[in-house]
Amino acid sequence: MPHPLGDELTELHVHLGGAVDPAAMWGIAHAQGIRLPTKDYWEFVDLITVNPKRRKSFEDFLELYHWTELIQSSPIALEQSVYEVIGGAYRKANITTLELRYNPLKRNRGGEQDLDHIIMASIRGLDRAALEYPVKAGLIFCLDRTFDHRMNEIVVDKAIQYRKRGVLAIDIAGPKNPDFHYADYAALFKKARKAGLGVTVHAGEDEDWQSVDDVLTHLEPDRIGHGIHAAQDAGLCKRLAERGIHLEICPSSNLDTKVVRDLDELREFIGVFRKHKVHFSFNTDGPEMLQTTLRDELKLAVRANLVSRDELAQCGEWAREASFLLKSGA
Numbered sequence: 001m002p003h004p005l006g007d008e009l010t011e012l013h014v015h016l017g018g019a020v021d022p023a024a025m026w027g028i029a030h031a032q033g034i035r036l037p038t039k040d041y042w043e044f045v046d047l048i049t050v051n052p053k054r055r056k057s058f059e060d061f062l063e064l065y066h067w068t069e070l071i072q073s074s075p076i077a078l079e080q081s082v083y084e085v086i087g088g089a090y091r092k093a094n095i096t097t098l099e100l101r102y103n104p105l106k107r108n109r110g111g112e113q114d115l116d117h118i119i120m121a122s123i124r125g126l127d128r129a130a131l132e133y134p135v136k137a138g139l140i141f142c143l144d145r146t147f148d149h150r151m152n153e154i155v156v157d158k159a160i161q162y163r164k165r166g167v168l169a170i171d172i173a174g175p176k177n178p179d180f181h182y183a184d185y186a187a188l189f190k191k192a193r194k195a196g197l198g199v200t201v202h203a204g205e206d207e208d209w210q211s212v213d214d215v216l217t218h219l220e221p222d223r224i225g226h227g228i229h230a231a232q233d234a235g236l237c238k239r240l241a242e243r244g245i246h247l248e249i250c251p252s253s254n255l256d257t258k259v260v261r262d263l264d265e266l267r268e269f270i271g272v273f274r275k276h277k278v279h280f281s282f283n284t285d286g287p288e289m290l291q292t293t294l295r296d297e298l299k300l301a302v303r304a305n306l307v308s309r310d311e312l313a314q315c316g317e318w319a320r321e322a323s324f325l326l327k328s329g330a
């Protein structure tokens with residue numbers, strides 16, 4: 001029987017910390033005996049999802065991950081979380097190509113839990129989901145801007161170690177940090193690429209276009225996470241198009257975190273990408289945290305006239321082409 005929602009979709013940019021259904025998170029937290037700040041389910045939902053009344057800044061948005069990362073910080077929790085995300089993506093949006101990202105070093109309680117146990121548990125989650133749903137899924141490991149080089153190197157080494165087990169690529173995420181410089185990571189990213197990993201990096205989200213330019217100069221990415229502010233510079237857009245670098249655009253996320261002012265500004269930015277023939281696709285960033293689905297994002301894109309229906313189909317094609325799952329031959 002065909003999926004009731006129609007076309008198969010590709011999701012390239014989704015964080016594990018923002019993608020597990022709150023009811024599943026509630027169950028996982030209780031199964032581990034985690035002392036939550038509330039015993040009320042609805043207050044818990046409020047704690048881990050966007051709330052336009054309470055949220056004030058991009059940093060506050062990143063704070064939402066505090067509880068989800070803590071709850072997901074054990075092998076059992078990680079396996080269940082990965083499994084839940086893939087099943088949910090298929091059931092709620094008919095996503096059949098899915099790249100899920102997380103930072104293993106933000107899931108081991110500061111070294112209390114063994115990293116290999118954590119990573120293998122996430123791979124078990126992938127395997128369990130593959131037995132139940134027709135979804136091609138893989139993992140992306142996130143480095144963090146607040147980590148020092150030594151810690152980020154551990155994440156890259158683990159990604160290389162588990163490359164043939166479902167880890168597709170590396171990413172850099174996390175809040176801005178004046179001590180963090182992309183240039184310091186050129187050698188490490190070269191090593192990752194040489195080992196066959198894909199490279200996508202968060203840039204041009206809360207930062208301006210120069211951050212994207214910096215990533216291009218030092219890290220040779222295949223894709224950019226968000227990259228929305230790359231539209232501020234025509235020369236950069238031309239380079240993105242020439243090099244075939246794909247932008248993982250997350251409309252609701254950018255609007256909720258207010259890194260983009262409103263739909264008019266978003267439409268203007270996407271218009272610039274269209275003009276310069278920059279490849280991009282739409283993603284959720286974290287469907288449960290942002291209370292959206294990939295289907296909602298695509299509907300928004302057409303309804304708000306960010307793209308036409310034909311262009312939306314083209315974006316879907318670009319997303320499939322840019323998937324590291326394709327590259328890895330999975």
Ligand SMILES: [Zn+2]
Nearest residue numbers: 015202225285
């Ligand atoms: Zn992101």
